[in-house]
Amino acid sequence: MPQGRPYLFFLLPCLVFLVGLAAFPTAFLFYMSFTDYLLTRGPYPQGFAGLANYLWLFTSPSEGGSYWVYSFTLTAEYVVGTVAAEYLLGLGFALLLRSQIRGKNVLRVLVTIPIVAAPVVAGLSWRYMYDSSIGIINWTLRSLNLPTRAWLGDPALALPSVMIASVWEWTPFVFLVMLAGLESMPKDLYEAADIDGCSAWQKFRYLTSPLLFQLSVITLLFRIMEEFKTFDIIAVTTLGGPGLSTTTISWYIYSIAFSRFDMGKAAAAGLLLLAILTIAITPLTRRAFKR
Amino acid sequence: MRPRTWRTLTRIIFTVIVLFWTLFPVYLIVITALKTYAETMSETPVFIFTPTMENFYHVLFERELVQNILNSAIAVVGSTLCSLGLGVSAAYALARYKFRGKENISNWILSLRLLPPISIILPIFVLFNFAGLLDTYAGLIIIYTLFNVPLVVWLMRSFIEDIPREIEESASVDGCSPFGVFFRITLPLVAQGLVATAVLCTIFTWNEFLFAVVITSRNTVTVPPTLWNLVGQKRIYWNEIMAGSVIVMIPVLIFLILVQKKLVTGLTWGAVKG
Numbered sequence A: 001m002p003q004g005r006p007y008l009f010f011l012l013p014c015l016v017f018l019v020g021l022a023a024f025p026t027a028f029l030f031y032m033s034f035t036d037y038l039l040t041r042g043p044y045p046q047g048f049a050g051l052a053n054y055l056w057l058f059t060s061p062s063e064g065g066s067y068w069v070y071s072f073t074l075t076a077e078y079v080v081g082t083v084a085a086e087y088l089l090g091l092g093f094a095l096l097l098r099s100q101i102r103g104k105n106v107l108r109v110l111v112t113i114p115i116v117a118a119p120v121v122a123g124l125s126w127r128y129m130y131d132s133s134i135g136i137i138n139w140t141l142r143s144l145n146l147p148t149r150a151w152l153g154d155p156a157l158a159l160p161s162v163m164i165a166s167v168w169e170w171t172p173f174v175f176l177v178m179l180a181g182l183e184s185m186p187k188d189l190y191e192a193a194d195i196d197g198c199s200a201w202q203k204f205r206y207l208t209s210p211l212l213f214q215l216s217v218i219t220l221l222f223r224i225m226e227e228f229k230t231f232d233i234i235a236v237t238t239l240g241g242p243g244l245s246t247t248t249i250s251w252y253i254y255s256i257a258f259s260r261f262d263m264g265k266a267a268a269a270g271l272l273l274l275a276i277l278t279i280a281i282t283p284l285t286r287r288a289f290k291r
Numbered sequence B: 001m002r003p004r005t006w007r008t009l010t011r012i013i014f015t016v017i018v019l020f021w022t023l024f025p026v027y028l029i030v031i032t033a034l035k036t037y038a039e040t041m042s043e044t045p046v047f048i049f050t051p052t053m054e055n056f057y058h059v060l061f062e063r064e065l066v067q068n069i070l071n072s073a074i075a076v077v078g079s080t081l082c083s084l085g086l087g088v089s090a091a092y093a094l095a096r097y098k099f100r101g102k103e104n105i106s107n108w109i110l111s112l113r114l115l116p117p118i119s120i121i122l123p124i125f126v127l128f129n130f131a132g133l134l135d136t137y138a139g140l141i142i143i144y145t146l147f148n149v150p151l152v153v154w155l156m157r158s159f160i161e162d163i164p165r166e167i168e169e170s171a172s173v174d175g176c177s178p179f180g181v182f183f184r185i186t187l188p189l190v191a192q193g194l195v196a197t198a199v200l201c202t203i204f205t206w207n208e209f210l211f212a213v214v215i216t217s218r219n220t221v222t223v224p225p226t227l228w229n230l231v232g233q234k235r236i237y238w239n240e241i242m243a244g245s246v247i248v249m250i251p252v253l254i255f256l257i258l259v260q261k262k263l264v265t266g267l268t269w270g271a272v273k274g
Helices: A006-032 A052-058 A068-098 A104-116 A119-130 A135-143 A155-183 A186-196 A200-228 A233-235 A249-258 A263-288 B001-034 B054-062 B065-096 B102-114 B116-132 B138-163 B165-173 B178-189 B191-207 B210-215 B223-231 B238-259 B260-265
Strands: none
Touching: A006 A233, A006 A263, A006 B065, A006 B102, A006 B116, A006 B138, A006 B178, A052 A135, A068 A104, A068 A249, A068 A263, A068 B001, A068 B223, A104 A155, A104 B001, A104 B238, A119 A135, A119 A233, A119 B001, A119 B165, A155 A200, A155 B001, A186 A200, A186 A249, A186 B223, A200 A263, A200 B116, A200 B178, A233 A249, A233 B223, A249 A263, A249 B116, A249 B210, A249 B238, A263 B102, A263 B116, B001 B065, B001 B238, B054 B065, B054 B178, B054 B238, B065 B102, B065 B138, B065 B178, B065 B191, B065 B223, B065 B238, B102 B138, B116 B210, B138 B178, B138 B191, B138 B210, B165 B178, B178 B191, B191 B238, B191 B260, B210 B223, B223 B238
């Protein structure tokens, strides 16, 4: 172990950059959230607003307030739904393909392909399939004499439809991580279990699942954080609509800032989101990345 | 049939379903990119048609996607180099030196990437506006360096910790300076990890959407917002959009195949060894 201070030379440039471009902007976000700041009136904050922006977040929309709580709840539903589906499907794919004897590597690459698509591309592809007149999904339903639906145009269906697109894109992430975990498991344990006459279920329950636990914590942490940020897929499919039925929190804050140009309120909404997620994930991160 | 045959049969059926689910949308992107406008608008999907390469030409040169690809390439190369420069040395300090607050610094860096980008882009938009960095290459490179540095630090720290410390120590005993050890011993030993990290930075920057939408407007628009603009038109030319999508996907596909061995480690920030 080298002694002394040379570590500062290695570390400082990076820290200076991150403090300048992440810590300082976060402090500036804090300041912005207490100001009247309409970009349409000028590039600088127009005055001190006190807690008005924060109060606005929690005033109900019918009284001229915001949809912050609504879109946060909607995002939470979105996250729970997509992550649960991605996890179960990804784990299922991994268990299925693990026991494949021939062509395993080719299958692995093929199943991973959705990750290759940028979220924007994934969203576009699904939007084309969901199209109510030229989409392949409605064509299939018509051919089977089943009723067709406006998948992205119906407020009740839009959110699940968008979620499916996201699940399609990110299931391979869970699949890859789980497969890597399964393959790194010691084979002799399973051989010993076979000799002792364990059933497939017993092997899964007592060998596979405990070993998969730590892996699952990490995978879920990554997916929850990523799905919470969902923006791209919403932008290319529904623009938060119809109505507000797919307005996730990122899309909501974006539209306060860049459609209404109300930087003060957007900053309050963004800071609150930042605070909640920081409190929620810090313990998880500690656990997942323990060294 | 005997139970074993049944089991094989179910497995094959499920594998086919899985492949259909993952590959059909991709297949649709590719064939739509080869269709004419009329064929894409047909209510009955056209599966048999004469493929045309015209969409690629059209989207690249008449819609000038080639300029956006160039913008993306500048953002990718600039930010990947900057994030490696800043991140690898920080990773070395975190992996090899002992000092107070090390794990806190490390966790703070990680949190920068896990936390919502929409929150951080608001003040950055305002500050870039003051500094005249909106819609510039410098602005793009700065924002993507910020985006990628945490990944570089975490991944490279895990790769560096994987090399036995004794090699560096013996070089140090032989009179090599700390910087000599870093450049001549450590870096060559983690070359493979360095390449994998660079590839992941490239992919993330290439696909990134939100930052690009916020800070670019005319001159430096990257590829993902351009595809978004194409569906914002009154008439949606799906054939051209899908041609553009194919162009976006090909480099990522090649890169992913190149780093396949380190992919799981990379995607989980070193938390899972693939």
